[in-house]
Amino acid sequence: xxxxTSRARLSPPARPAAPRPRKRGRSPSAAVWCAxxxxxxxxxxxxRWQNPAWHGRAPQARVPSRQWIVAxxxxxxxxxxxxxxxxxxxxxxHAGNHPELYLHVPWDAMRWDSRRRLILREIRQWDSDLVxxxxxxxLRGIAEDMQKRGYKCSFKRRTWDAEDGCATFWxxxxxxxxxxxxxxxxxxxxxxxxxxxxxxxxxxxQKFVLGNIHVLFSxxxxxxxxxxxxxLLEKANALAEKWDGIPIVLAGDFNCTxxxxxxxxxxxxxxxxxxxxxxxxxxxxDNSEFGLYELSRWSAAExxxxxxxxxxxxxxxxxxxxxxxxxxxxxxxxxxxxGEPLATSFHKKFLGTVDYLWYTRGLECSRVLDxxxxxxxxxTRGLPTREMGSDHLPIVAEFVFAERTQDDSQQEDESxxxxxxxxxxxxEQDYDSAQKATTSKHxxxxxxxx
Numbered sequence: 001x002x003x004x005t006s007r008a009r010l011s012p013p014a015r016p017a018a019p020r021p022r023k024r025g026r027s028p029s030a031a032v033w034c035a036x037x038x039x040x041x042x043x044x045x046x047x048r049w050q051n052p053a054w055h056g057r058a059p060q061a062r063v064p065s066r067q068w069i070v071a072x073x074x075x076x077x078x079x080x081x082x083x084x085x086x087x088x089x090x091x092x093x094h095a096g097n098h099p100e101l102y103l104h105v106p107w108d109a110m111r112w113d114s115r116r117r118l119i120l121r122e123i124r125q126w127d128s129d130l131v132x133x134x135x136x137x138x139l140r141g142i143a144e145d146m147q148k149r150g151y152k153c154s155f156k157r158r159t160w161d162a163e164d165g166c167a168t169f170w171x172x173x174x175x176x177x178x179x180x181x182x183x184x185x186x187x188x189x190x191x192x193x194x195x196x197x198x199x200x201x202x203x204x205x206q207k208f209v210l211g212n213i214h215v216l217f218s219x220x221x222x223x224x225x226x227x228x229x230x231x232l233l234e235k236a237n238a239l240a241e242k243w244d245g246i247p248i249v250l251a252g253d254f255n256c257t258x259x260x261x262x263x264x265x266x267x268x269x270x271x272x273x274x275x276x277x278x279x280x281x282x283x284x285x286d287n288s289e290f291g292l293y294e295l296s297r298w299s300a301a302e303x304x305x306x307x308x309x310x311x312x313x314x315x316x317x318x319x320x321x322x323x324x325x326x327x328x329x330x331x332x333x334x335x336x337x338x339g340e341p342l343a344t345s346f347h348k349k350f351l352g353t354v355d356y357l358w359y360t361r362g363l364e365c366s367r368v369l370d371x372x373x374x375x376x377x378x379x380t381r382g383l384p385t386r387e388m389g390s391d392h393l394p395i396v397a398e399f400v401f402a403e404r405t406q407d408d409s410q411q412e413d414e415s416x417x418x419x420x421x422x423x424x425x426x427x428e429q430d431y432d433s434a435q436k437a438t439t440s441k442h443x444x445x446x447x448x449x450x
Contacts, residue, residue: 086251087394118389137164222281247362
């Protein structure tokens, strides 16, 4: 059929349909929408995940740089130095299972590829000889990067169906691994946590034991938490004695605050558990007001978990430990009464200190990387951020090997005699510690409860 071009040109163009009059009021499509925990945020072409619950809010505040706190020259020797980092990097599985802890964190800051980049940048920045990581569930990406930078790795996964574990990295050019051991606490009915214990030789001369642990969180199971710590100290001491009494460094997330009975156990070598409620040994990691009630009775099984014996109420360990951060006093804006940082971890339901670097005689702490003031942390409204890849801050200390003298041996003997003569005073101090635990102001909710 032929097309009539003249007729087509003379035909008037079709008029568009008149728009319908818009009703005043609120359209259903304009309703305020709130994100749910099942929501998967869309991916923008620019490559950022958008959290509708975050849209329109002020961005997280930037944090100040961290400073080194250096010991007086008189308190350190000129021996070989070794820097050690402890860092809970927040397992990706834990972050995904507990979004309620990170409501104020932008979704792009919670993505693992972004957090991994920041975690590795943090590790590279401080260039530690040893790096002890906790909550490692995506080891390959971290291990590949660390290997390129001259580190070797040892990894121990938690037992049962857990996906994360502890990983220790060391510079192969400076350190040589002499012996490696680990503790699977499930073998002793102490939950599914693990600990690494390794013997290193530094620069072909100095030897030391390194422990890396992530203690169970659950505040209600203070018996298990105490048992895990006690067993780590006993195993580390046995390995040190095997290598002729070499010094020890213990790193990790101990899941207890400086006001806790567990901290007192670490620093004083013993704890009378009959003076404490097992739900309060962590020192304020729970928001329950257990102090309003009488002390709970310890069952025989709980006593055995805590002390190693079902009929012994005093837990003991053989190590004289010092805390690296408590030894080197920092700024009052970020240190507490015990000299420890006011905070090494921050999310929606906790702001406080649970990470430590402990050490024994034979070592001196020459410097520590100070933490951040509480005000700076609070302004972020919660970790991680676009600058920090975890809800924990890495802590770093440098240790110097001290020459052992005859005077040191005499001081140790005198100290042991003093410890034996202070049994009664220790019981009174334990009672005071129990009272402080009931008034702790820390609040915590974590991903590892039972």
